[in-house]
Amino acid sequence: MRDLESPANSVTREAISIANLEYTWPGAEHPTLYLPKLQVDCGESVFLRGASGSGKSTLLSLLAGILAAPPGSVSILETDMASLSARRRDSFRANHIGIVFQQFNLIPFLTVGQNLRLAARFTGRSGQPVEQRSVELLESLQLSPSLLLRQADQLSVGQQQRVAIARAFINQPEIILADEPTSALDADAKDHFVQLLLSIRETTGCAVVFASHDNSLAGHFETVVALADINKVNASALVKDKMEAS
Amino acid sequence: MFEVALSSLWSRRGSVVLTLASLTISMAIVIGVEHVRAQAESSFVRTVSEVDLLVGARTSQVNLLLYSVFRIGNATNNIQWQSYQDIISRPGIAWSIPFSLGDSHRGYRVLGTNNDYFEYFRYGDSEPLRLTSGEAFNSPLHAVIGSEVANTLGYETGAEIIIAHGLGNTSFVNHDNLPFTVSGILAPTGTPVDRTIHVSLQGYEAIHLGFRDGVQVAALSPQADDPALAELQPTQITAILLGLETPMAVFALQRAINNYPAEPLTAILPAVALGELWQIIGTLENLLQVISILVLTASLLGLSTMLLSSLRERRRELALYRAIGARPSFIVWLIELEGLAMMAVAAVCGYLLVVLGFGLTQGWLSETYALVIEAWPSSPGIWLYMGGAMLAAILLSLIPALVAYSRSLGQSLLSQ
Numbered sequence: 001m002r003d004l005e006s007p008a009n010s011v012t013r014e015a016i017s018i019a020n021l022e023y024t025w026p027g028a029e030h031p032t033l034y035l036p037k038l039q040v041d042c043g044e045s046v047f048l049r050g051a052s053g054s055g056k057s058t059l060l061s062l063l064a065g066i067l068a069a070p071p072g073s074v075s076i077l078e079t080d081m082a083s084l085s086a087r088r089r090d091s092f093r094a095n096h097i098g099i100v101f102q103q104f105n106l107i108p109f110l111t112v113g114q115n116l117r118l119a120a121r122f123t124g125r126s127g128q129p130v131e132q133r134s135v136e137l138l139e140s141l142q143l144s145p146s147l148l149l150r151q152a153d154q155l156s157v158g159q160q161q162r163v164a165i166a167r168a169f170i171n172q173p174e175i176i177l178a179d180e181p182t183s184a185l186d187a188d189a190k191d192h193f194v195q196l197l198l199s200i201r202e203t204t205g206c207a208v209v210f211a212s213h214d215n216s217l218a219g220h221f222e223t224v225v226a227l228a229d230i231n232k233v234n235a236s237a238l239v240k241d242k243m244e245a246s
Numbered sequence: 247m248f249e250v251a252l253s254s255l256w257s258r259r260g261s262v263v264l265t266l267a268s269l270t271i272s273m274a275i276v277i278g279v280e281h282v283r284a285q286a287e288s289s290f291v292r293t294v295s296e297v298d299l300l301v302g303a304r305t306s307q308v309n310l311l312l313y314s315v316f317r318i319g320n321a322t323n324n325i326q327w328q329s330y331q332d333i334i335s336r337p338g339i340a341w342s343i344p345f346s347l348g349d350s351h352r353g354y355r356v357l358g359t360n361n362d363y364f365e366y367f368r369y370g371d372s373e374p375l376r377l378t379s380g381e382a383f384n385s386p387l388h389a390v391i392g393s394e395v396a397n398t399l400g401y402e403t404g405a406e407i408i409i410a411h412g413l414g415n416t417s418f419v420n421h422d423n424l425p426f427t428v429s430g431i432l433a434p435t436g437t438p439v440d441r442t443i444h445v446s447l448q449g450y451e452a453i454h455l456g457f458r459d460g461v462q463v464a465a466l467s468p469q470a471d472d473p474a475l476a477e478l479q480p481t482q483i484t485a486i487l488l489g490l491e492t493p494m495a496v497f498a499l500q501r502a503i504n505n506y507p508a509e510p511l512t513a514i515l516p517a518v519a520l521g522e523l524w525q526i527i528g529t530l531e532n533l534l535q536v537i538s539i540l541v542l543t544a545s546l547l548g549l550s551t552m553l554l555s556s557l558r559e560r561r562r563e564l565a566l567y568r569a570i571g572a573r574p575s576f577i578v579w580l581i582e583l584e585g586l587a588m589m590a591v592a593a594v595c596g597y598l599l600v601v602l603g604f605g606l607t608q609g610w611l612s613e614t615y616a617l618v619i620e621a622w623p624s625s626p627g628i629w630l631y632m633g634g635a636m637l638a639a640i641l642l643s644l645i646p647a648l649v650a651y652s653r654s655l656g657q658s659l660l661s662q
Contacts, residue, residue, distance in 0.1 A: 094571020109257030122571035
């Protein structure tokens with residue numbers, strides 16, 4: 001990820017490109033976000049540092065296409081998100097973006113296998129290739145394939161977070177968005193988690209945006225960006241809006 | 247998606263089971279009421295056919311219909327034999343069937359009549375009575391039994407039966423000096439005929455001959471082989487069914503009988519009386535129907551409430567579907583499917599509950615209330631109610647589904 005000062009590498013394909021993104025929550029007086037410019041290349045790993053309430057979730061929602069960004073402000077894989085219908089945005093997300101949350105990554109009453117199949121289903125994939133990829137992903141995440149038949153809420157938190165990585169990668173996306181995925185893990189598990197995530201990224205070559213407030217993990221990433229530095233919205237107005245919006 | 251909906255319901259099985267129970271019970275009530283209504287109506291209308299006039303001692307038309315045709319309750323008075331002879335000898339009468347009632351055999355009513363009964367009596371769509379085995383009376387001590395009597399008591403032709411004086415399962419006074427022989431068994435009709443033991447008027451008279459003040463006096467009682475039995479003439483009968491040559495004459499004859507000088511008599515048109523009786527019962531049934539629908543509505547609202555309140559605990563689950571690429575419509579369908587699946591299960595369970603209930607009480611209902619209820623409901627009204635319940639479930643699940651839909655639209659991706 002590069003902010004205004006660093007010139008973009010013109011050879012590499014752009015995974016994420018933001019230009020003059022301003023987002024105001026419905027009903028709020030002031031915008032939550034104003035990002036003049038931000039770019040992530042395919043295959044790049046980015047550590048996005050930001051405290052809670054800094055607009056991180058809003059930014060990731062805009063990148064994932066759950067919130068509608070103004071036209072021309074957010075391009076994912078060189079597609080202007082605003083040019084897609086809501087329907088197409090959902091299927092675009094299923095096909096190209098994998099998401100890992102802080103917790104509650106899996107549908108608790110489904111098995112691990114069903115969780116992975118469900119994610120694949122939203123892209124129209126099913127059957128043997130999905131099963132095979134599920135097993136491969138679990139193995140590369142150092143999880144036993146026998147977990148496929150276990151109900152998700154019977155797994156430990158660490159296992160659930162690793163299954164979440166498998167779920168994020170099941171559709172071979174170009175972009176992974178992770179929002180505080182390690183905050184429920186202990187210190188050792190955090191590093192291990194980040195290493196696993198980045199090692200799978202290397203084999204698939206997708207871009208990772210890893211949002212966290214925990215600076216100790218920043219060293220694993222190629223690029224480190226502080227949201228507070230690039231978000232040009234007045235900080236005090238931001239906090240006020242956040243309170244009103246929630 | 248079906249897999250997800252079912253797993254989701256299973257994960258909340260506590261509240262799901264309670265909602266299901268409530269839906270099942272109300273479905274069973276709706277189906278049960280409709281089933282009884284349809285069955286009662288059809289068995290009502292089928293009970294008697296082609297009879298122009300029904301004559302009995304002076305009473306209300308509903309009462310006369312009940313005791314003579316449905317064999318519920320007792321006659322208040324009888325018709326003198328002389329009056330009977332007089333009425334049937336009038337011009338324009340095509341056929342007549344005499345009825346003598348008042349005795350029973352192991353809980354089944356005994357009807358004294360003659361062979362005209364088997365020739366002229368019609369039920370349903372003018373269907374005649376048919377014997378599955380044996381023959382009609384050709385001796386005063388012959389009996390022809392209905393199909394249910396034969397099945398329940400295990401009688402075949404040639405069996406001997408002893409008739410009890412009065413009604414009821416246990417009687418202290420039996421006409422055991424003159425046993426009847428089963429000469430024929432009737433095919434099932436689905437009417438009170440199935441539960442009736444038919445004997446000849448002479449036989450019926452004979453067993454009462456030796457009676458004085460409700461006690462059998464052996465010396466006065468005739469012997470079974472007495473040839474004079476066949477010549478016995480009853481002194482009175484309970485009711486007469488009349489068929490006329492031209493239906494036009496029915497009102498004149500009715501008036502004549504109602505004004506019969508020798509004794510107070512009532513002549514009724516069975517169809518009119520059936521209508522009146524059905525109106526009395528129909529009001530009650532309509533009320534029951536309305537109540538059952540209200541009960542079902544309450545349960546359906548409970549279903550909607552349960553789905554709606556589950557949205558709170560499912561907030562993150564629903565956000566997650568969206569995050570992994572589900573369209574908002576997926577969430578609508580998921581919740582719709584959950585509501586519909588519960589309604590479908592409840593409809594099937596409710597139906598089976600009704601089958602079980604009527605299967606167990608069938609015998610008792612037919613004996614006590616002369617209601618012949620099939621165990622398996624199949625009237626079109628029931629499928630209509632089931633379809634209506636499904637439709638209502640779809641509509642009421644739409645409330646939580648749309649709430650979830652609208653929430654999922656404006657939601658931030660990671661609002662955990």
